[in-house]
Amino acid sequence: MSTRANPLGSGSQSPRFFDGFTKIMLTTMIVLELAIFASASYMSRHKLTGAGTDDIVNNLATATKVNGEHHPFVQLPGDSELSAFSVANFFAGLIVGYNWVKLFGSKPQPDGKKED
């Protein structure tokens, strides 16, 4: 049994690194990241905290309540929250991408062939 470095075979066309999908996704990502960066910079310059509205309203609710303290089920310390988000989003991206390609990756043609 042998393995091949290029499963597409020597005669086939190699996949393009910057295909249309990658370009659109990268552009969308950069636009969104720039928007987040600009928003955060504006808030920082104007000394706005950028707190989550969930937390703001939870604090408001606790202040309204006669007794008790609100708390999340678990509070991750330091950068571990970033790690948790990164791991979850990485695998979430894989699952969404896998199923998206499975369902929408190709258009069925009238003759039964699939278009990439």
Add this chain to the structure above:
Amino acid sequence: MHIEDGILSAEACAGWYAATAAFVIPGIYEIKHRIRENLSYKPFLAMTGVAVFVISAMHLPVPVTGSCSHPCGTALAAIIVGPFATAVISTIVLFFQAVFFGHGGITTIGANTFSMGICGGLSGWLFWKALRSVSCPVWLAAGVAGFVGDLVTYLTAAFELALSLHGQVPLMKQWMIFFMGYAPTQLPLAIGEAIFTAAVLLAMVNRRPDLLPQVLVRKPASQVLVGKEA
């Protein structure tokens, strides 16, 4: 809308759990039924569940208000997999967010699912259905569904808080106080969610309208795939 532990009373938590169960149990049957009749439903469900998980954890800064909030994605989910199935996936999503991220709480999963997964999803789905029934284009119906679903989620969360905590203050007044904590930040995000919902649904319709028969067919007798008209 992620209400944390320690805010709602035990009675309120139990009540919202019961209300949520009234939608989640039919949702489980809906999933079992649709898996049997549509082979694409399982990957749809997996993709949608994970998308809701990511979207509802994605805090975006809104510079006008100086605070951050997140979209929900449940209107899109309700259109694709159905409103009752959306209740099921929202319960799972909120459980994982509470356990791993500190978003929300365990005692409040019922209340949080009711606002995001049930009211947000159902309202978006109803607007989608209503607009499609009057031949509204896919992008517009999906956009309105996303916008409405987002805002109804936060209206419901504010109502849940007000119902438990209003005390001597009139319920409506307390409701609006809590909602105004969300609304200024949520309004721009609801517009963003409208654009996102419309874009994703249009992409799906353009790529594979044959995979979305229950989403696109207006009149079962005519078997019209409206996506081609949009």
